[in-house]
Amino acid sequence: MNHSLRALRALRQSARPAVMAAACGLALTTITAMAPAAAQSMADLARDASTPGNVTTYGMGWGQQRHTPMTQVTPANVKKLSPVWNYSLDNSANASTQPLVIDGMMYIASHSHTMAIDALTGRQKWKTPIELPADINGFLCCGIHSRGLAVLNGVLYRTTIDAHVMAVNMTDGKQMWKVKAADYKQGYSMTHAPLIAGQGDKAVLITGISGGEYGIRGFINGWDLKTGEKKWTRFTTAMPGEPGGDSWKPGMADRGGAPTWLTGTYDPELDLVYWGTGNGAPWNAASRGGDSLYINSVLAIRPGTGEIVWHYQTSPGDPYDYDGTNELVLADLPINGMPTKVVMQASRNGFFYVLDRRNGNLLKADQFAKKVNWASGIDLKTGRPIDTPMTVKVRVTEEMKETVDVWPSAFGGKNWMPMSYDPTRRVAYFNTINQGMTVKYVKQERPGGANWWLGLELAGFPAPEDGNRGSLVAWDVAAGKKLWETNAKSPNWSGVLSTATGLVFTGTPTGQFKAFDSKTGKELWSFQTGSGITGLPIAWEHKGKQYITITSGAATVWAALSGDPELTNVPGGGSVWTFALQP
């Protein structure tokens, strides 16, 4: 995303008083201890995508394009990419975290610790543990994840899997504040990186919530950056009497899901945050009735207040767990000859959406998943899916006698692993999944505790005939077409990074970190790490040299549940790998 110079200047000016206010607000005695290691300002965050040195935001920019302007590593020399260091995360969870890099220091969140590492040597500077209850993992639907951090003015912000939000001093790792967002024993958890957004001194820390399989009521929170005070709560299910309240059966909205479990994006010019919502609870659509607003939606939110400015529901009344939480990437695209500010999503439901991000108008929706049998397309006039007969029946049948085979499965045509977007070529690169699911809908009361509430029997996950359960895709966003597709037996459960020099990096569930030619999809380089890769590659630069970092470590719900036979000999064990060109 390219911001105009005017907007950037305005941000810089507005950020300065914010820093002053922050400093003045601290007690005199604590100023020395809390002095920021580096002065990341809102302007630094706004510049993150265009500056290859530091990585100060989840997504390598507020627009989450995960594209680097770096020039040193190219298709011609990528074979010389070699490991510089490896750092143990000392656990066997999913290493699905995106590090931040600021002035030669790397900051990492795992579910159990927050860490600072010398980015050039891989030596630990500090490591702060997080106390967790012994039963917490039962409340995590899909494995143990902590996906990253936000940073501003010398303070790191993160969530914890037992649904707390905390601020950590970047200099020494000491906790500054910690607040409870929700009660984990009610099924709430948090696995995502927070977002910092807003204008000048009105900037807030924004977090979502997980727990769609446990019958939670989703929400998004705005927090005071300095104190952790809750500034606003935006619930994501509509109660009776509210707009959309009639899209639920009576009594279902207050446990209706719509979790907000991945980090949103931010457009500072429009001052809008884009945040996705997940599945309805239970999955059984007939139990909930209607569209169930705002499940499986894109919400445009005013960061100062939490107000919903517009919404677009990708999967109205969804019965298939097609969360709308996948990353909402911002870009400027020519649409019908007009430069247009868009937000895009490769949805779990198998369609690639392009929306006008000023107003939520649907511009494009094209099938990217190889096999889709729940809808025959998306009606661009109404914005609604065109249901197949199977979906028409599923929507109204609370109790089924026979199973149905649904494509894509609940894992989606693409899951949470974020894409990259090359703004010059206007191409998105993402990892897809090609697998069905066999289900039978049954009525189920909410069990409570650490138990799933789906309202269906999950009987299996049929594989595609060609045995390729996944692929890496290059997608021409304006045209709505695949440029190339590189098949894989197992779907890559890793984020994607693209470079201005024409490389695409991603990781495989069997542990290879790979580079592909962005024009052809041809594999150019591969390195075997110690576990499966569920991490998010980043590129950064220090003292004139460019580096690429990825975390390795997999214990995915895909491997546990999908029946994928390729993953039986992949050990767990998280670690961080950093690579650079060797002479």
Added chain:
Amino acid sequence: MTGVLLALSVTSVLLLVGPVVAQTGAQAGAQAGAQSGTRAATTATPEAPVPSVDWGRKTYVVSCTRCHGINLVTSSSSHFDLRTFPAADKERFERSVTQGIRAMPAWGAQLKPGQLESLWLYIGSVNGWPVTTTARTGGTSAPTTPAQ
């Protein structure tokens, strides 16, 4: 491999999730009474539900499948493969489930009387263990060497 999975799945479809049975006899009685007055008189007396394969299966589906796979079939070496659990080491099973081990959470506070035994019965039924092994009641096993 896929064929095996599907074959297992088809046979198990009718046996899978229903309303979870994680409730006390008193709660079940009250609920049944509310739904149908005819049953209230027979279920009003609180008593621990009898452990059963079916209760174990229903518990497994809502609480265990997500890590240990459908019908114990998991292809992840990061999650324990219950098809390999030793039938003779019930004490280890009970300890792992109630106290947690590695990524396995501690389920002790969540379990109702009879539910742990039901899970053991269910795992035994899928694995084809001799009934004499699986029918032992909890709490009397001889101490065994910790397996992990």
